[in-house]
Amino acid sequence: MKIGDLRDKRVSVIGAGISGEALARLAREAGCRVFVSDGGNVPRERISALEKLGVGFELGGHTDRVFEGDLLVLSSGISPSSPVVERARSMGMPTVGEVDFVFPFLGSPVVGVTGSNGKTTTTSILGHVLNAAGVSTAVAGNIGNPLGSVPLSGETPSLVVAELSSFQLHWCEEASFAGGVVTNLAPDHIDWHGSYENYVLAKRRLIERTGPDGFAVVQLADLDILRGGSGSVRLYPLSWDKVEQGVHLDDAAQVALLLMNGSVRELFRFDQVRLLGRHNLENAAMALCAANLVLNRPLNGEDGRIGEFMAPPHRCELVGRYGGVTFVDDSKGTNVAATVTALRSLKCDPGGTKVILLGGRGKGEDYQVLAQTVSEECSYAVLYGEEGDRIAEALSKAGFNRWSRVGSLDEAVRVAFQRTKEGDMILLSPACTSWDQYPNYKERGYHFRRLAQEVGGRVSER
Known part of the structure; x- marks a missing residue:
């Protein structure tokens, strides 16, 4: 077209x-x-x-x-x-999807970012570090700024970083990307795609539609399932174990490294990243890796001012600390994989434990893995919303009986705070959509923030 x-x-x-x-x-x-x-x-x-x-x-x-x-x-x-x-x-x-319709109007190369979780954070970091390095970069797509708004701005950026959902990629047949990042893969939106296999095929479109000189940054665990769509695209896997080529997160040295063509580049030190959770270290490392490949020159966290980047709202966002208890808003955790990742990545103060708030409207997922993770990571769980009973059943089957069933988020926060001590964390990471009680996950997150602040106002009464 x-x-x-x-x-x-x-x-x-x-x-x-x-x-x-x-x-x-x-x-x-x-x-x-x-x-x-x-x-x-x-x-x-x-x-x-x-x-x-x-x-x-x-x-x-x-x-x-x-x-x-x-x-x-x-x-x-x-x-x-x-x-x-x-x-x-x-x-x-004739029928055309959003991405294919917009692409002919874009006068700039596009790097796409997709994945089951972490898309928005990774997209935002990539745009942030490239702009900090002096590259005029527009951040758009499934991030609140539609891709179609870029050519309407009247300016032509040097690069577009586009967050792309599986829905958008399903229709993507003509667009050609300069590179891509697939943050991770886990079952999601099965009701829309019909099967996990179809969901993966949609995500793989990003790599299939990347040009022969392009690149793809992926999780090592997802390499085989994505490799089939890679063609001649250069693949850079990320792992906490050492890789021959790709991104290595070195836990011992607390540093992220890019191994490429026999050389080693330091991307950033862990303490430079002002985001909660190990999964956000992965998001940052994927973004810095992509920035290095886009620029074809070294770019580290200091050059990209990664220490200035703050977490997007509702994605493992620290919203306050009241009475020695940390409140974290991960309202964007709308599926099991996202919540499991948050639980395993976030760390409490020494001696502290996690109390998690779970519930909302489900996506038809199995809660077995969630229940097992809750039993390993949490001292207590508070369940609310439409899926509260199903999650309760899964927790009980996993032998975890330290939970309460309530009707609303207001009550959930109140009960959760009663179960905490100094050093603990209250985590809203519902593993469900918000649509039973809220118009979107943002409103649910803002409500949680207000409830946390109300706790802060009453903390002297504790």
Whole structure:
């Protein structure tokens, strides 16, 4: 698809969220006649944005007008099994995903970042260190700044770092990346993809769509499952054990190293990273490795000012310390793998233990591994939300009976604090989505922050 081919074309954009709005704006810039259709209800601000844009739109369902276009453009998250997509395909209407539609408008090479957990942190670190090194870098994608907004900014960065979900990558057939980072792989979004195998295939698209001179930074544990899509891409695995080529996190020396072509580069010292958890050392190491490969020259943590980087909200974020108890917000931990990683990575003060808050709306996952990890890492668990009973059952089967079942996060924080002593940690890492009680994980995290602050206000009464 060439930009010039779009002029005067009738484009139907599916989805009226922030990525859909950016796609509609981009299509208008290209001279298209744009119609936006969303099957659900959208916030008033989205409606106002479409009205100001001056495009036709419909909400609450997809009418025949959608199929009067020349091209169907899918915003982030639209499933291949959705009726609107199936009908368009049955009619022979061309369909394109968000990434493929935007790519011809980008005048910059793109490094993609995907994975089951750690995408946002790794994307943010990579953008941070490259900008600190003097490389004009735009950070976009599934990170709150739609990819389509980059060409609309009026500036052409030297590089784009794009966080990409498995949903976006599923539709990615034409885009070509300069390099990619796959932070890790674990079962997620199985309901959308239909199977773990399909989920992995979507993630592998990033490597398959990376050019022959490109690179991919991956976990050593995921190397074999990703290698099949690598072609001639240079692979750099990360491991806590020594590797011949790739990233080595040296626990003894407390340093991250890049081993490449027989040479060894220091990426950063562990104490330079102001993020909680060993998994964030992995995220930082992958980002610094990618930065070295992009620049084709050494870039260490000091040059990239990694010590200035702060954790994105709701991702193992320290929100306060009250009465000697540390409160950590990992509301973004919406699947079992994320919560298990947080539990194993975060360290308490000497003599301290963890109390974890679990629950919300599940994704159909098995909680056996979660229960085993909780039994190894926690002194207590407080369960709430729709999945509370299922998680309770799994904990009991694992022989862990130090838990309480409550109805809300308010009550969960109150009960958790009663179970702590000085040096302990209260961790919100729910292993579930927030959709049973909150519109998104951010609102759940902000609520947890407010509840922690309320505890701080009452701590003198303890």
